[in-house]
Amino acid sequence: MNPSTRLSAPITRLARLGAVAAVAAVVSACTIPQNNSVAAPAAATPTPAAPVAMDPKPMEPNSNAAQLLPQYFWSLSQVMGPDGKMLNDWLIADKAAPTLSFQNNQVSVQNLCNLVNAGYTTSLDKLELQRPVSTMRACVDNAQMLQERKVVQHLPLAQKFQIVPAGNNQPIRLYLTFADGVRWELIGQPTPATRFGSAGERIFLEVAPEKVNCNHPLMRDAKCLRVRDLSYDNKGIKRVTGDWRIMQGSIEGYNFEPGIRNVVRVNRYSLAKNGVLPADAPTHAYVLDMIVESERMR
Numbered sequence: 458m459n460p461s462t463r464l465s466a467p468i469t470r471l472a473r474l475g476a477v478a479a480v481a482a483v484v485s486a487c488t489i490p491q492n493n494s495v496a497a498p499a500a501a502t503p504t505p506a507a508p509v510a511m512d513p514k515p516m517e518p519n520s521n522a523a524q525l526l527p528q529y530f531w532s533l534s535q536v537m538g539p540d541g542k543m544l545n546d547w548l549i550a551d552k553a554a555p556t557l558s559f560q561n562n563q564v565s566v567q568n569l570c571n572l573v574n575a576g577y578t579t580s581l582d583k584l585e586l587q588r589p590v591s592t593m594r595a596c597v598d599n600a601q602m603l604q605e606r607k608v609v610q611h612l613p614l615a616q617k618f619q620i621v622p623a624g625n626n627q628p629i630r631l632y633l634t635f636a637d638g639v640r641w642e643l644i645g646q647p648t649p650a651t652r653f654g655s656a657g658e659r660i661f662l663e664v665a666p667e668k669v670n671c672n673h674p675l676m677r678d679a680k681c682l683r684v685r686d687l688s689y690d691n692k693g694i695k696r697v698t699g700d701w702r703i704m705q706g707s708i709e710g711y712n713f714e715p716g717i718r719n720v721v722r723v724n725r726y727s728l729a730k731n732g733v734l735p736a737d738a739p740t741h742a743y744v745l746d747m748i749v750e751s752e753r754m755r
Contacts, residue, residue, distance in 0.1 A: 522620045523579040526559040529645035531631045533557075539638025547607065549600050555608055557631075557643060566612075569605040570596035575612055584618040584633065611635050649709070649744045653726035659746065660725050661687040663697075664711075666718045666754040671703050681705070682713065687720060695720075706739035720750035 532554045536547040548554055553568040559577065564586065566573040575589035589612050596602035614635040621630040629645040650656050665683040673679035686699030708723055726742045727734070734740045 522582070522618070525620055525629075526579070526618075526631075527648070528651045529629065529631075529647055531557040531559075531643035531645055534630075534642045534644045537640045537642070544639070547604065549598075549604060552598075552601060552604075555604070558648075564612075566608060569608060570594060570598070570601050571605065573605070573609060573612075579618070582617050582619060584615045586612045586615045588613055611637075611639065614639075649724060649726060649742070653728070653742055655726055657724035657726045657744070660723060661689065661749065662708075662721050662723060662743075663687050664708075664713070664719045664721060665701065666716050668713065668715075669703060682707065704743075706742065708743045708745050710745035716754055718752045718754050719748055721748050722746040 533548065533556070534554070536544040538544050555569055556567045558565050558567065562576055562578070564575050564577045566589075569591075571591040571594050573589045573591040576587040578585050589609050591605075591609065596605060614637060615633055616636055617634040619632040619634075621627075621632070623629040631641075631643040631645060633641040633643070635641075662684045667683075668680035669683050671679050671681035673681075682704040683701055684704045685697065685701045688696050688698045690696060708721065711719075711721060711723075723743045723745055726744070728738070728740055728742055729735075
């Protein structure tokens with residue numbers, strides 16, 4: 458045998474063994490170790506959140522939709538960014554949501570640090586809000602201050618509104634779309650005028666500091682408010698125009714505190730049905746508008 462041939466055989470075998478070792482190393486590198494410690498998988502690319510869809514059945518743009526705006530108090534429920542993702546920093550967990558009220562071509566925003574007002578106009582589904590004005594009370598709560606700032610800055614950016622009627626166990630909703638793509642969803646609660654079917658009459662009452670015994674068909678030992686009618690002349694001087702009487706029913710929104718005499722401004726609504734007042738129930742509903750005067754009695 459040729460010496461070169463004898464030498465090439467071991468070299469060939471060594472090359473084959475080297476190739477086999479290389480393949481084994483690759484296989485070994487891809488094998489899960491046997492000590493039960495599994496490497497964490499690579500983080501998956503997050504799937505973008507699906508945009509929050511508007512209700513598929515909003516009211517068609519027409520003047521009737523605009524007429525619904527003053528019939529409800531609209532409380533902010535959620536805010537969506539231009540990409541459809543929820544913006545969770547608009548609401549404060551332990552605070553009442555900002556609430557819009559549309560009356561006499563003015564929209565007012567309550568439950569902020571200050572009372573905010575702005576004029577508004579509508580045309581079909583278009584909404585235009587003027588530059589808002591507000592009271593100048595300082596905000597103690599930083600979160601509420603930031604909330605108010607965002608609300609005030611966005612109001613002039615309003616462009617469109619849509620109203621989704623109540624249905625499928627959902628309340629009536631208002632959607633506001635702003636120039637920067639932000640959208641508000643607001644939940645509607647009927648105003649007293651909507652609930653009672655009339656505009657109501659504004660009156661002043663003085664509420665006595667103590668309740669008195671009264672008859673109630675469902676409650677033994679019932680106690681009721683004692684009130685009398687007041688009026689104010691052109692100079693703002695208070696005049697007593699009625700005698701003390703026991704009030705049937707209560708004043709919605711008024712929290713009685715023993716020992717406190719209050720003068721309140723309320724809206725009074727008739728409870729007549731087909732022009733007939735109830736004979737064995739309160740004849741009117743009273744809704745608190747504001748407390749004018751308060752005094753602790755000794």
